[in-house]
Amino acid sequence: MKEVTIESKLIxxxxxxxxxQDIIGLMQKAMEARQNAYAPYSKFSVGAAILLENDEVVIGSNQENASYPSGLCAERTAIYYAxxxxxxxxxxxxxxxxGSRIHQTVTPIPPCGACRQAIAEYEVKQEAPIEIYFMGETGKVVKSSSxxxxxxxxxxKSVL
Structure with a gap:
């Protein structure tokens, strides 16, 4: 048996x-996208902005559905569109x-598990890391370099 430690580095x-300044601009686009979220059930709005290598910005917001599994998170809306x-x-x-429409969200909110897997697919496909910045409505911002x-x-796909 061998114990393994896995560490993550975040800023x-x-x-x-x-x-x-360029990251502030991208985050502002994500904030604008959050305003277009359709979240009548959870009252939790998420916005995403993706910068592509040609400087194009693609945005997405969460889109809920009364049949919960049919909705889509902001991250996947944006990444699939890109x-x-x-x-x-x-x-x-x-x-x-x-951000929540019920209370102020000041804790940085990372992508959910399904979105992490979707982002991973694109990171593997492009053979290059994707920087991810995330925050609540206000407060601290977390950066992951990959x-x-x-x-x-x-x-x-390497395990398939």
Missing amino acids: VYDNLDELP GAKYPDLKIVRMALTA LSNLLPLLFD
Whole structure:
């Protein structure tokens, strides 16, 4: 038997103002996208903005459905749109913001497990890391230099 330790490295910024200007701009696009979320059931709105290698920005917001499994998270809405419209372009980074309509969300909200797996698929496909910045409505912002920090035991095509 052997015990293995897995570590993740993240950078935590105290607030949006500490980020480089281009990241602030991307996060602002994610905040705008969050306003378009359709979340009548959870009252939890999420916005995503993806920067592609050609400087195009693709946005997405969560879209709920009364049949819960039929909805789609903001991250997957954006990443699947990017993959459909720009299939040969690499994703450089993602900015994510989430907030509740019931209470203020100040804790950074990372992608859910299904979204982590979807992002992993694109990171493996493009053979390059995707930077991910995430936050609540306000407060701290977390940066991961790669999806592998958020999903260290990756399931991908190499095991199929």
